[in-house]
Structure formats: structure tokens, C-alpha cells
Amino acid sequence: MTLKVGILYSRIRKDEKLLLSELRERDHEVEKIDVRKQTFDIGEAPEAFADLDVVVDRCLATSRSLYATQFFEAYGIPVVNSNETADICADKVKNSLALEKAGVPTPATKVAFTKETALEAIEDFGYPCVLKPVVGSWGRLMAKIDSRDAAEAILEHKATLGHYEHKVFYVQEFVEKPGRDIRVVAIDGEPVAGMVRSSDHWITNAAKGAETDVFEPDDEAAELVEKASDAVGGGLLGIDLMETADGYTVHEVNHTVEFKALNDAVETDVASTVVDWLEEKAAENGAEEVEVTP
Numbered sequence: 579m580t581l582k583v584g585i586l587y588s589r590i591r592k593d594e595k596l597l598l599s600e601l602r603e604r605d606h607e608v609e610k611i612d613v614r615k616q617t618f619d620i621g622e623a624p625e626a627f628a629d630l631d632v633v634v635d636r637c638l639a640t641s642r643s644l645y646a647t648q649f650f651e652a653y654g655i656p657v658v659n660s661n662e663t664a665d666i667c668a669d670k671v672k673n674s675l676a677l678e679k680a681g682v683p684t685p686a687t688k689v690a691f692t693k694e695t696a697l698e699a700i701e702d703f704g705y706p707c708v709l710k711p712v713v714g715s716w717g718r719l720m721a722k723i724d725s726r727d728a729a730e731a732i733l734e735h736k737a738t739l740g741h742y743e744h745k746v747f748y749v750q751e752f753v754e755k756p757g758r759d760i761r762v763v764a765i766d767g768e769p770v771a772g773m774v775r776s777s778d779h780w781i782t783n784a785a786k787g788a789e790t791d792v793f794e795p796d797d798e799a800a801e802l803v804e805k806a807s808d809a810v811g812g813g814l815l816g817i818d819l820m821e822t823a824d825g826y827t828v829h830e831v832n833h834t835v836e837f838k839a840l841n842d843a844v845e846t847d848v849a850s851t852v853v854d855w856l857e858e859k860a861a862e863n864g865a866e867e868v869e870v871t872p
């Protein structure tokens with residue numbers, strides 16, 4: 579089967595290059611859609627989109643990802659991940675609520691809308707605790723708060739200088755993890771590959787220079803990955819876990835997951851597994867079989 583696959587992007591990173599070369603190796607046609615150059619009509623899909631079998635959202639900016647996926651769904655073109663999944667994963671509050679509702683262990687979290695109530699939440703947790711922006715990634719603008727003085731200063735800065743999103747205060751218990759956290763990439767809840775990310779810094783993201791190593795999910799991790807994936811509507815996801823004395827806790831599910839660091843850390847060919855899945859998705863959605871001449 580040959581497909582016409584749309585790749586929605588604003589910057590081609592190594593992750594997208596891996597996907598593109600896998601798609602081309604399998605003779606699929608690729609339509610690269612640069613969201614910065616595209617306009618989206620509310621009534622009618624642009625002609626270039628007419629015969630797309632499936633679109634993969636690889637937008638870097640959350641706002642673009644959230645709107646563009648809505649357009650593809652309105653045009654009746656299958657898009658991964660879905661707008662529902664993007665909507666939950668893009669926002670840490672929605673993410674935490676979904677995990678909690680699904681019974682997935684997740685760090686205790688409180689949300690407050692003023693610096694006074696945020697300080698109350700922080701004091702309830704005690705020190706250290708963590709303050710995160712509700713939208714954002716790569717560990718940016720996260721604060722580990724060690725004292726009331728620090729809390730007051732950070733809250734005042736955010737309330738005075740922050741964008742309105744920073745006036746939603748997302749306060750979380752500090753998880754005493756063993757100097758590392760875990761990223762599992764999963765497709766519809768099935769783990770594809772996993773890695774541990776270790777660092778002396780409390781933020782152990784690969785984007786912050788953590789060292790990576792292979793992680794093979796045990797039964798407990800695999801079960802949580804599946805539940806966490808279901809909780810956000812499934813798709814191609816990066817599920818982040820931390821180890822605690824009582825087992826794993828899932829702190830986040832990411833919807834436009836990067837797999838460059840993972841691909842370097844593991845033997846599995848992540849891009850190839852993703853393309854297998856895209857082929858299945860397109861077939862489910864009625865993509866036509868095309869005879870391939872031997």
C-alpha cells in the first residue's frame with residue numbers, strides 16, 4: 579500500500595528527518611505542510627490536502643498544533659495525534675486531571691489563581707516543592723522552591739511579569755526520585771521504547787543535557803503506560819514516569835514526542851514502528867490498496 583502522508587511542521591528536526599526518510603524508503607508520498615506558510619479555511623480544505631490519507635502533527639508550537647489538528651478533523655482528514663489528545667497533553671492541568679481520573683499514580687498537585695492562594699498551596703506541600711508553567715516543555719521555567727522567601731519572590735515575579743498563562747499557578751509535590759526519570763514512547767498504549775534520563779540536576783530532561791540509557795518497561799510500568807495513554811485518548815505519546823518508594827508515578831504525557839534522544843539510546847527503530855502504525859491507521863480509515871509492480 580502506498581500512502582499520501584502529510585507532515586505538519588514548522589521546523590524539520592532530526593525526529594522529522596527520521597520519519598521522512600522511513601516514509602520515503604517505503605515509497606509513500608509525503609506532503610510537507612509548513613504551518614507558517616499555510617492558511618486554513620474554515621469551510622474548505624486547501625487543494626493540496628485533498629487526497630491525504632493521514633496527517634502527522636509535528637508542530638513545535640502548542641498553539642499551532644491545537645488549531646491545525648482541529649482543521650484537519652473538520653476537513654475529515656485523519657490526523658495523529660487527535661485534537662483531543664493534543665488538547666489534554668498540551669496543558670499540565672488537563673494532563674494531571676486526566677491521569678488522576680484514570681487512577682494513574684501522579685504527583686500530588688494543586689492549582690491556584692492568585693499569588694496568595696498559590697503561597698497557601700506551596701506552604702501546604704512544604705519545602706521543597708515544584709512550580710511549573712501550565713504550558714511548556716523541555717523543563718523551561720520550572721522552579722524548585724526551597725523556602726517561603728523563594729516562593730514569595732517567584733510568585734511575585736510571575737504575577738507581575740508573566741504572560742497570563744503564568745498566572746495559573748501549578749504547584750506540585752517534589753518527588754524524591756533517584757536522580758533520574760523515565761520516558762517511554764508508546765503507540766496507543768503499547769510501549770515502543772524507553773529510556774532513563776539521569777542528571778545531577780533535579781530536572782532530568784534530555785533537552786537539559788541528561789545522560790540517557792535504555793529502559794525496558796516492567797509489568798508495572800507497561801500497565802501504567804497503557805492506562806496513561808488511554809487517559810489522554812491514545813496515539814503516539816511520550817509518557818514520563820518517576821520512580822518513588824511506592825512504585826512509579828506518571829508526571830506527564832507528551833503529544834508531539836521527540837524521539838531523537840530515544841533513538842540514539844535504544845536498538846529499536848522508532849521511526850519504522852511509527853510508520854507501521856501510520857500504515858495501519860490509514861488502512862483503518864479506508865486508504866486504498868495500490869498495486870505495487872514487482
Ligand SMILES: Nc1ncnc2c1ncn2[C@@H]1O[C@H](COP(=O)(O)OP(=O)(O)OP(=O)(O)O)[C@@H](O)[C@H]1O
Nearest residue numbers: 708714715716717718750751752753759781782783
Ligand atoms: N514533581 C517533581 N518532582 C521532582 N522532579 C520533577 C518533578 N516534576 C518534574 N521533575 C523533573 O523535571 C523534569 C521536567 O518535568 P516536566 O516533564 O514536568 O517538564 P516539561 O517542561 O514538560 O518537560 P518535557 O518537555 O520533557 O515533558 C522531569 O523530567 C523530572 O526530571
